[in-house]
Amino acid sequence: MMELSERKLKILQAIIGDYVMSAEPVGSRTLSKKYDLGISPATIRNEMSDLEEMGYLTHPHTSAGRVPSDKAYRLYVNSLMQKKELSDAEKNVIAERLYSNVNEFDEAIEHAAHILSEITNLTSFAMTPSKNEDTIKYINLLPVDEDTVVLMIGSNSGKIKSKALNLSVPYDPNRLELLAKSMTYNYKGKKLSDVLTNNIIEDFHDDVEAMHSLEGSIMPNFMKTLEDMLNVNLYMDGLTHIFDLPEYNDLQKARSFMELFDQKEEFARRISERSDGITVTIGTENSDDVMQDCSVITATYQVDGKMIGKIGVIGPTRMKYEEVTSIVEYLTDNLNHAFQIEGKIKALEEGVDE
Numbered sequence: 001m002m003e004l005s006e007r008k009l010k011i012l013q014a015i016i017g018d019y020v021m022s023a024e025p026v027g028s029r030t031l032s033k034k035y036d037l038g039i040s041p042a043t044i045r046n047e048m049s050d051l052e053e054m055g056y057l058t059h060p061h062t063s064a065g066r067v068p069s070d071k072a073y074r075l076y077v078n079s080l081m082q083k084k085e086l087s088d089a090e091k092n093v094i095a096e097r098l099y100s101n102v103n104e105f106d107e108a109i110e111h112a113a114h115i116l117s118e119i120t121n122l123t124s125f126a127m128t129p130s131k132n133e134d135t136i137k138y139i140n141l142l143p144v145d146e147d148t149v150v151l152m153i154g155s156n157s158g159k160i161k162s163k164a165l166n167l168s169v170p171y172d173p174n175r176l177e178l179l180a181k182s183m184t185y186n187y188k189g190k191k192l193s194d195v196l197t198n199n200i201i202e203d204f205h206d207d208v209e210a211m212h213s214l215e216g217s218i219m220p221n222f223m224k225t226l227e228d229m230l231n232v233n234l235y236m237d238g239l240t241h242i243f244d245l246p247e248y249n250d251l252q253k254a255r256s257f258m259e260l261f262d263q264k265e266e267f268a269r270r271i272s273e274r275s276d277g278i279t280v281t282i283g284t285e286n287s288d289d290v291m292q293d294c295s296v297i298t299a300t301y302q303v304d305g306k307m308i309g310k311i312g313v314i315g316p317t318r319m320k321y322e323e324v325t326s327i328v329e330y331l332t333d334n335l336n337h338a339f340q341i342e343g344k345i346k347a348l349e350e351g352v353d354e
Contacts, residue, residue: 003054004075010037011047012056013080016068020318023246025065070283073295073317077280081322086330094119094327098334105158105303105339110235112301112311112335117238119331120324122315127268128159128233128308136187136195141180141218143173151218153225155192158303158339161225165218179218192226234268236261247316253293260290260314271310276300278329283317295319299332303339311335 004012014035015026028044031037037044048066051057056075057066068076086094097115098108109126117124140152144164149171152162187195239258248254261267270288274281274296282295291314298312311332313324 004056007037007039008047008051009080011044012051012068012072013076015048015051015057015066016072016076016080019067020320023318025060025063025067027063027065030065068318070285070317073282073321074285077282077321077325084322084326086326090119090327091330094331095334098331098338105160106233108335108338109233109309109311110237112331113235113237116311116313116328116331117241119327120313120315121238121241121244122313122319122324123236123238123241124311124313125237125267125271126235126309126311127271128157134159134192135189136184136192139180139183139187139222141176143171143176146170149176149218151221151225153222156189156303157306157308161228163221163225165221167218183222196223196226234264234271236264242315245316247293247318256290257294271296271298271312274298274310278325280321280325293317295321297321297324297328299328301332301339302336 011031014031014037018026018030018034028041028048031044032041039047048057051072052059052066056069056072058069059066094115098112106128109128113124113126116126134155134157137154137156138152139154140150142150142152144150147167147170149165149167150162151165152160154160239261242248242254242257248257270291277300279298280295284292286292286294286296293316294314295317296312296314297319298310301309301311312328
């Protein structure tokens with residue numbers, strides 16, 4: 001920051017702003033005409049040459065103009081951009097659409113990714129909680145008919161998984177309720193991954209009557225449902241938005257971008273390893289080769305005050321950083337608030353049931 005004069009900073013900021021809007025390399029004459037910099041085109045040219053030598057600009061072979069480098073975008077994000085205040089209309093769209101769909105946790109996360117893509121016109125993604133954090137809140141066994149029950153497991157992150165079980169033996173509803181209460185007592189507050197390593201039959205050695213002959217049908221399904229809950233769900237939206245961007249007019253480049261998401265588990269791992277809070281990585285700051293032409297902006301959402309999952313966007317380095325970071329931040333704040341309200345409602349409902 002110290003190495004750049006005020007004049008160079010002003011020119012660099014103008015170049016970044018113009019290039020982000022036009023996707024066309026920026027020349028000194030364009031800057032002179034469009035922006036009131038108070039200096040001649042010749043002086044602008046000299047300053048641009050200096051900025052290029054310092055690594056803030058690059059010079060495409062097919063054009064006399066310059067484009068910002070990753071180093072320039074990093075300086076812009078860290079020091080030059082001003083946080084964009086969203087309009088009331090934009091805020092209302094985000095808030096209203098989020099609050100209309102928070103009953104089912106996974107659906108709410110998927111919905112949030114869709115809203116984010118729609119507003120930013122970029123490819124968005126959202127991840128459900130990591131397996132290292134999630135703990136069991138309750139276990140229910142709900143009678144349906146004489147040979148069918150529904151196993152329902154709820155976690156403290158808000159995730160709920162249910163599975164209809166066909167029992168090979170008749171069941172007593174009272175024993176079913178006792179078994180559900182015993183399971184909840186044994187596992188409430190424990191990490192899902194820890195429960196999977198326990199000896200379930202030993203856990204219930206004092207509940208022989210409750211277990212009776214139900215364990216053969218219920219326990220394997222209980223374990224399988226826990227494994228399903230441990231799988232990280234990655235929701236993506238707006239992949240086709242890249243075809244609207246000039247950076248991806250090259251079909252090979254577009255194909256490489258799409259292939260980035262073929263291995264969802266690998267992409268989810270990369271995203272889960274990112275720092276908490278609002279994080280911006282630009283171009284070569286991304287360790288994977290396939291992401292070195294991209295910028296990634298992520299935020300961490302919370303349930304019950306705990307940092308849980310990641311949500312964000314990925315697109316070209318030529319991105320409206322001040323606008324996109326504001327949208328991601330506002331959406332995440334509302335998502336946190338929506339889950340907070342939903343959690344209080346569920347807590348009240350559970351209190352009434354008890």
